[in-house]
Each structure stands twice: as structure tokens, then as C-alpha cells.
Amino acid sequence: MELLTRAGKADPNALLAAVPYCAWLSLSARIEEGALILDMPFDPKLIGNPVLPALHGGVVGSLLETAALVQTIWETGAATVPRPVDITIDYLRSARAVASHARGFIVRQGRRVVAARAEMWQDDAAKPVASFRGHFLLG
Amino acid sequence: MGNTAFLQALGGTLESFADGHGRIRLPFQPFLVGNPDTGVIHGGVLTALLDQACGMAVGSALRAPAMIATLDLRIDYMKPAQPETDLIIESECLKIAHEVAFTRGYAFQTTREDPVAIATATFMLTHFDTPPQMERR
Numbered sequence: 116m117e118l119l120t121r122a123g124k125a126d127p128n129a130l131l132a133a134v135p136y137c138a139w140l141s142l143s144a145r146i147e148e149g150a151l152i153l154d155m156p157f158d159p160k161l162i163g164n165p166v167l168p169a170l171h172g173g174v175v176g177s178l179l180e181t182a183a184l185v186q187t188i189w190e191t192g193a194a195t196v197p198r199p200v201d202i203t204i205d206y207l208r209s210a211r212a213v214a215s216h217a218r219g220f221i222v223r224q225g226r227r228v229v230a231a232r233a234e235m236w237q238d239d240a241a242k243p244v245a246s247f248r249g250h251f252l253l254g
Numbered sequence: 255m256g257n258t259a260f261l262q263a264l265g266g267t268l269e270s271f272a273d274g275h276g277r278i279r280l281p282f283q284p285f286l287v288g289n290p291d292t293g294v295i296h297g298g299v300l301t302a303l304l305d306q307a308c309g310m311a312v313g314s315a316l317r318a319p320a321m322i323a324t325l326d327l328r329i330d331y332m333k334p335a336q337p338e339t340d341l342i343i344e345s346e347c348l349k350i351a352h353e354v355a356f357t358r359g360y361a362f363q364t365t366r367e368d369p370v371a372i373a374t375a376t377f378m379l380t381h382f383d384t385p386p387q388m389e390r391r
Contacts, residue, residue, distance in 0.1 A: 117291055118289065118290055118291045133290060134287070134288055134289070134290065134296070135284055135285045135286070135287040135288075135290065136285060136286055136287060136288050136295070136296035136298065136299060137288075137296070138285075139285045139286075140298075159259060160259055160260060160262075160263035161259070161260055161263075162258065162259040162260060163258045163259075163260050163306070164258070164321075165258075165259065166321075170260075171258055171259075171260035171261075171302055171305070171306070172301075172302070172305040172306075172309075172324040172327065173260060173298060173299070173301045173302020173303065173304075173305045173306065174260060174298075174302065176298055176301035176302065176305065176327065177296065177297075177298025177299070177301060177302065178298075180296075180297050180298050180301065181296075181298065195291075196288075196289050196291070198331070198334070199297045199331050200330070200331060201328065201329065201330045201331065202297070202301070202328070202329050202331075203326070203327070203328040203329075204301070204324075204326070204327045204328075205325075205326055206323065206324045206325055206326065206327070209323070
């Protein structure tokens with residue numbers, strides 16, 4: 116059975132729970148003023164730089180790519196999980212050892228491909244830690 | 255930059271890092287899967303491995319230790335990773351400038367000429383001592 120049918124397109128938390136890597140990162144979703152926001156709690160295993168300390172750049176990338184992907188599924192009602200083609204991450208600030216949040220946006224939806232972006236922040240949504248843009252193939 | 259808690263949590267091992275070139279191996283594990291219907295690992299896992307391999311390639315090319323922070327990372331996903339198969343990441347530092355370093359990374363399962371993903375990453379360097387690094391490569 117297809118993941119999206121099983122998890123339910125309208126329930127991002129069911130989708131996140133059904134994806135092993137997202138469950139391992141303890142990702143969860145909430146809807147705030149109509150916007151879909153992903154939350155990732157801090158865990159010591161996420162550290163990339165123990166001196167600062169800071170989250171691993173790959174953790175930041177994982178949260179951002181997931182936010183863009185879940186937003187794409189949520190908005191388009193995609194029947195299969197969209198496949199990433201290319202992604203770019205700008206690291207704007209050091210990601211501290213605290214909880215992180217991300218929101219995805221569709222920049223443009225075509226027939227075959229979606230251009231998406233996402234932003235990640237920690238305590239202050241006005242101070243983004245990293246931004247993401249990428250393309251996903253539909254179908 | 256040495257091994258990280260996150261790479262260890264993913265189960266990755268550092269195979270070699272010297273003179274601006276590096277190699278990481280990641281055995282397949284079920285918790286890395288991003289699409290349970292296909293068994294393909296999550297793109298974020300590749301992001302983490304490529305980021306780390308590129309950063310460590312920079313570290314291995316530096317003449318004096320410096321803090322290395324990712325500035326920008328682009329990944330092209332060339333084809334899906336085969337499920338239940340190890341991933342190998344190779345990286346190279348192309349150039350170390352005064353404050354910035356430029357790298358490439360390759361993720362593959364058979365040969366580097368048949369990549370799963372290719373990364374281009376740039377890093378900011380923060381030197382611990384004031385004299386500037388000598389240029390290399």
C-alpha cells in the first residue's frame with residue numbers, strides 16, 4: 116500500500132510517524148494560523164560541533180528538506196512521495212542545541228515539478244538559522 | 255573537524271581523511287529510510303554525510319586548525335539510492351582561500367562514476383591564531 120494512502124494526505128503527523136528517519140528525528144507537525152510548522156526537539160545525538168555546541172548541518176538540512184516535502188504533499192495532495200531533484204541550503208546562523216522549527220513554501224507548482232523553499236528557526240522566527248530551496252518531481 | 259555525534263548516531267564510519275580528500279562509509283540501516291514504500295534512504299541522510307565529508311576534507315587540507323562552518327551546500331540527486339546497500343561518500347577540497355574553502359562531494363554505492371548524489375559545498379574558516387593560512391590547491 117502506498118505510504119500517502121496509508122498515512123493520510125491530510126495528516127502530516129501520520130506521514131512523519133510512518134517515515135522511519137523522520138520518526139528517528141522525533142519530527143512532529145502542527146498547524147498555526149493556517150501554516151504547517153514542523154518541530155524537532157533537541158537531542159544530544161544531533162550535535163555536529165561539540166565546542167559551540169551546534170547541531171550538525173545535516174540535521175538542519177534534514178529538517179528543511181522534510182518541511183519542504185511535507186508542505187508539497189499537504190498542498191498538492193500528491194499521490195506518491197515527491198522525489199528531490201536538487202536542493203540548496205544557506206546556513207545563516209549557528210544552529211544551537213535547542214528545539215528547532217521549520218516551515219515550507221511552494222514557490223511554483225508545475226505539472227511535473229514543484230519549486231519549493233523552506234526556512235528554519237529556533238527561539239525567534241525573525242532570525243532564521245538556515246534557508247532551503249529545491250525542486251521535487253511529482254508522480 | 256573530527257567525527258561528530260550525529261555521524262556516529264547515523265552509524266557512519268570515517269575511512270580516510272588526508273590532504274584534502276576523504277571517505278565515509280554508511281552501512282544501510284532501517285531507521286535511515288525516508289520512503290517506506292521503496293526503502294530509499296531519506297535525502298537528509300545524504301545531506302548530513304556530504305556536509306560532513308566535505309567539511310572534513312577541508313579540515314584535512316588545513317595547515318593549522320580552524321573552525322569550519324558550512325556556508326552553502328547544494329546537492330544534486332542523480333538517482334535513488336538502492337535499499338539495503340551501503341553508501342560511500344568521497345569528498346575533495348578544491349581550494350582554500352583566506353576565509354572560505356570550496357569542496358565537492360560524491361555519494362555512490364558502486365563507483366564514483368555512477369553517483370547517487372553530488373554536492374558542492376562552501377565553508378567559512380575561523381582561524382584560531384591570527385596569521386592567515388597558506389593557500390593550498
